[in-house]
Amino acid sequence: xxxxxxxxxxxxxxxxxxxxxGIAMAGVRKAQRKDLCVFVLDEGAAVAGVFTRNRFxxxxxxxxxxxxxxxQGIRALVINTGNANAGTGxxxxxxxxxxxxxxxxxxxxxxxxxxxxxxxxIMEPLPVDRIVAGLPLALADLKADNWxxxxxxxxxxxxxxxxxxxxxxxxxxxxxxxxxxxxxxxIRPNMAxxxxxxxxxxxxxxxxxxxxxxEAADQSFNRITIDGDTSTNDAFVVVATRQAGHAxxxxxxxxxGAVLREAVIGVAQQLAQAIVRDGxxxxxxxxxxxxxxxxxxxxxxxxxxxAHSPLVKTAFYASDPNLGRILAxxxxxxxxDLDQTTIDLYLDDVHVAHRGGRHPQYREEDGQRVMKxxxxxxxxxxxxxxxHATVWTCDFSHDYVSINADYRx
Numbered sequence: 001x002x003x004x005x006x007x008x009x010x011x012x013x014x015x016x017x018x019x020x021x022g023i024a025m026a027g028v029r030k031a032q033r034k035d036l037c038v039f040v041l042d043e044g045a046a047v048a049g050v051f052t053r054n055r056f057x058x059x060x061x062x063x064x065x066x067x068x069x070x071x072q073g074i075r076a077l078v079i080n081t082g083n084a085n086a087g088t089g090x091x092x093x094x095x096x097x098x099x100x101x102x103x104x105x106x107x108x109x110x111x112x113x114x115x116x117x118x119x120x121x122i123m124e125p126l127p128v129d130r131i132v133a134g135l136p137l138a139l140a141d142l143k144a145d146n147w148x149x150x151x152x153x154x155x156x157x158x159x160x161x162x163x164x165x166x167x168x169x170x171x172x173x174x175x176x177x178x179x180x181x182x183x184x185x186x187i188r189p190n191m192a193x194x195x196x197x198x199x200x201x202x203x204x205x206x207x208x209x210x211x212x213x214x215e216a217a218d219q220s221f222n223r224i225t226i227d228g229d230t231s232t233n234d235a236f237v238v239v240a241t242r243q244a245g246h247a248x249x250x251x252x253x254x255x256x257g258a259v260l261r262e263a264v265i266g267v268a269q270q271l272a273q274a275i276v277r278d279g280x281x282x283x284x285x286x287x288x289x290x291x292x293x294x295x296x297x298x299x300x301x302x303x304x305x306x307a308h309s310p311l312v313k314t315a316f317y318a319s320d321p322n323l324g325r326i327l328a329x330x331x332x333x334x335x336x337d338l339d340q341t342t343i344d345l346y347l348d349d350v351h352v353a354h355r356g357g358r359h360p361q362y363r364e365e366d367g368q369r370v371m372k373x374x375x376x377x378x379x380x381x382x383x384x385x386x387x388h389a390t391v392w393t394c395d396f397s398h399d400y401v402s403i404n405a406d407y408r409x
Contacts (some may be wrong), residue, residue, distance in 0.1 A: 019041060066112070086122045222265075283317060285376075
């Protein structure tokens with residue numbers, strides 16, 4: 001069961017003017033399952049994205065990058081679940097392009113104005129004929145308020161659809177930001193299998209959107225890990241339809257730009273944390289905060305060393321305060337000149353270690369009391385400077401092994 005996460009109420013997901021979404025059951029991998037999703041964007045929308053850094057990236061990632069670089073104005077997104085179209089070589093590229101060509105033909109746009117996304121099993125041929133056959137059904141379903149169904153249609157091993165929406169005021173106009181994501185395993189985004197799509201009607205200079213999407217990813221999807229695996233298919237895309245009617249935002253550090261930045265990052269963080277809460281077999285949501293580093297980079301290294309450690313994660317699952325595992329992870333994180341005598345460790349409000357050794361007042365029953373909670377904060381003080389970083393992760397349970405052992409069957 002996911003950790004303190006429920007399916008979104010469709011009534012709370014605000015439509016974004018300029019975006020329509022259609023869903024279909026195309027039978028990509030399983031029959032009678034929503035597995036095909038189409039976003040159609042009004043002309044004039046701006047689109048930017050960040051993608052996996054896995055060098056074995058999937059065909060749709062390669063094609064989406066090419067189409068964004070073409071600069072012809074993106075008019076549609078097509079997303080399938082059940083098949084990742086990764087590890088499929090030239091044939092995979094051809095099938096991804098064929099999907100774009102088919103949707104473009106229906107919409108009267110060029111194929112380079114369509115971005116493809118796939119998620120699911122790796123190294124199996126994409127059933128492009130099923131996807132192409134399902135496109136008319138998805139297009140017939142186009143609606144502005146289809147966000148909840150879209151969140152369901154992009155799921156793989158997720159147990160709960162993930163969608164977030166909020167509205168802010170910019171220039172006296174109401175601006176909407178709504179997004180969906182999927183992911184539960186093979187999650188260590190490095191730009192998660194993770195997909196995220198956020199749309200807003202904010203009037204923003206298109207030249208600012210790449211910086212906004214990178215910052216939002218760095219503050220959200222690039223701060224989560226479930227199992228340390230960087231997927232072949234990760235993508236995070238932000239769409240700005242620019243229909244809200246306020247004066248254009250030309251600087252992200254302006255007052256209006258700051259409002260938009262905070263809202264987009266906030267939506268992205270909620271979506272990213274929802275992925276961790278729905279981690280395969282997760283029973284606990286863990287915040288790892290590292291403070292007092294010389295640089296943000298070394299703080300991230302330490303945070304990820306803790307969050308990736310199977311020994312740490314299994315200890316949390318068992319509520320076993322074997323907390324030397326956390327100190328060991330700090331030690332192998334890669335800080336060559338680390339002084340262990342400056343390090344303090346906390347579990348929530350429990351002071352576990354002081355100056356590199358067990359705190360004199362620490363009692364194991366206090367550590368166990370915290371570890372039994374569904375939400376826990378691990379806080380490490382390095383004593384080296386003022387930098388800090390936060391990563392969100394979950395525990396490892398028996399179910400993680402079972403889910404991944406049975407995934408293809």
